[in-house]
Amino acid sequence: MERIQSDAHMETAVRYSYFSSIDQMDRHVKQHRRTLTWQSTEDAVLCLLARRSLSYPGTSWMKVKTIAAAVGKSPRTVNYALAALEEKKIIRRIPVMRETNGGSSSNVIAILPYAADCSPSPADRQNAGTPCRAGAEASEASGESVSLESLKQEKYKYMSYLNFSWLIHHKWKDNCVKHGSAYMEKVVESLMREYEYRQMKERLRKPRPRRVPRPAFLDYNWLEH
Known part of the structure; x- marks a missing residue:
């Protein structure tokens, strides 16, 4: 026994x-x-x-x-x-x-993993076809779903939908959490923080426009002319 x-x-x-x-x-x-x-x-x-x-x-x-x-x-x-x-x-x-x-x-x-940087176990690699598909099936089974459209809040208007989708696939490919809806909130929060950080670095790399110096006005006596 x-x-x-x-x-x-x-x-x-x-x-x-x-x-x-x-x-x-x-x-x-x-x-x-x-x-x-x-x-x-x-x-x-x-x-x-x-x-x-x-x-x-x-x-x-x-x-x-x-x-x-x-x-x-x-x-x-x-x-x-x-x-x-x-x-x-x-x-x-x-x-x-x-x-x-x-x-x-x-x-x-x-x-459980603290954030979305945990590799799946060998059992998950055998049971899951692809990470994205496995995550979708787990979400459907629990009655929960995560939509990218719901993340488009006022402060995230500058985000690109395609870039954000690419980031999710990249994150799932390299660093995956257990595929279950219970961890989707942490996954999304981690992605949002990383995407904001990348956007900030991208804005800092862009050259700032140079200020055009204003022309200096010479002394001119308007009363004599």
């Missing part, structure tokens, strides 16, 4: 691993911790999950009692912290079902 449960956890951990290396995971955890209160229960739980997520970067499975004993908090407090981290899109809990007796065991906890 233990072997069956362990195999199920490993398979789930590999499937939901959002990071290709431990260094990449550490960078995202560092960004997540900046949004949390220092030395809070949430911060302690996140650090513990990162330390236990080395075999499969970003994923681990521990019971709530084990986490509570490690951080020195009660199981109830740890449950609140896990729920808060999941609500803030920092972690995701994936229930693992046992193959026998139909019962559930400890959850696999996956640390």
Whole structure:
């Protein structure tokens, strides 16, 4: 039974691993911790999950009692912290079902990417045809959609639709997040910041028009002429 449960956890951990290396995971955890209160229960739980997520970067499975004993908090407090981290899109809990007796065991906890610069896991590369198509199917399945037209607000009128579309495809090709609607908001926010930065650099590179000096008026006595 233990072997069956362990195999199920490993398979789930590999499937939901959002990071290709431990260094990449550490960078995202560092960004997540900046949004949390220092030395809070949430911060302690996140650090513990990162330390236990080395075999499969970003994923681990521990019971709530084990986490509570490690951080020195009660199981109830740890449950609140896990729920808060999941609500803030920092972690995701994936229930693992046992193959026998139909019962559930400890959850696999996956640390989510902070921004849109995470490579998809091997399972995603096999299941997804193309990144853009996979993201669209996930959005349709969850009833959510992201439209570029909705991003054309007053302060973004200078943006080019074609350039922005190219940037999205470029971002998805090189640095992809897990293809799900839950992360589309972070993807779009990251793209908007990067596009604004590129637009600002483009404007600064353009030569400024030179001021034409005004002609100096000579002293002229209008009364004598």
